[in-house]
Amino acid sequence: MRGLRSHALRVMAIRVIDKRAFFLWAAASLACMAAIFFFSSQSAEESSGLSGSIVRWVMEPLWRWLAPAGAELPEALLLALEAVLRKCAHWFVFFVFGFCAANAIRQAAGNIWRVFWVALCWCSAYAAFDELHQVFVQGRTGMWQDWLIDTAGAFVGIGLAVLCAFRRRTHRDD
Numbered sequence: 001m002r003g004l005r006s007h008a009l010r011v012m013a014i015r016v017i018d019k020r021a022f023f024l025w026a027a028a029s030l031a032c033m034a035a036i037f038f039f040s041s042q043s044a045e046e047s048s049g050l051s052g053s054i055v056r057w058v059m060e061p062l063w064r065w066l067a068p069a070g071a072e073l074p075e076a077l078l079l080a081l082e083a084v085l086r087k088c089a090h091w092f093v094f095f096v097f098g099f100c101a102a103n104a105i106r107q108a109a110g111n112i113w114r115v116f117w118v119a120l121c122w123c124s125a126y127a128a129f130d131e132l133h134q135v136f137v138q139g140r141t142g143m144w145q146d147w148l149i150d151t152a153g154a155f156v157g158i159g160l161a162v163l164c165a166f167r168r169r170t171h172r173d174d
Helices: 002-014 019-040 044-066 075-108 112-135 144-173
Strands: none
Touching: 019 075, 019 112, 044 075, 075 112, 075 144, 112 144
16 A cells, blocks of 8 residues: 555656646647637638738739849749748648647646657647638638648647757756
């Protein structure tokens, strides 16, 4: 009986959660999830209009500066850049989400590898949910390629968070 009680005390004393840091990182993770859901809820027309306007806002002044006088900005170039912007946006928002989720989980789970895998599973599952959600939005489709891009962004964000935590722990131990 004595061994069981001492084991329970050791388990309880293993990890003290920094509640303030946990809630800040968890709130940032939830904000990322809300932003992802909001943008995924836009119809294909709204989403295309937003990314198209961003591409035009950047490219039109740049084209006037680089292209010969009177040359028109090719529509094919705009469409290609819009597609690239959309994929980069997928990657980036899940990068931020992965970074925030890993930092929230790190506050509760001490083992750095557990943090990595739990955060990656959580972000990848949310990416799958996001793609499933898009199937029910007018004009949108869920694509496994987007899930893969989302998961890759989360992987890098989580990796960065884990690397920062590892470096912080290493420097603290010195």
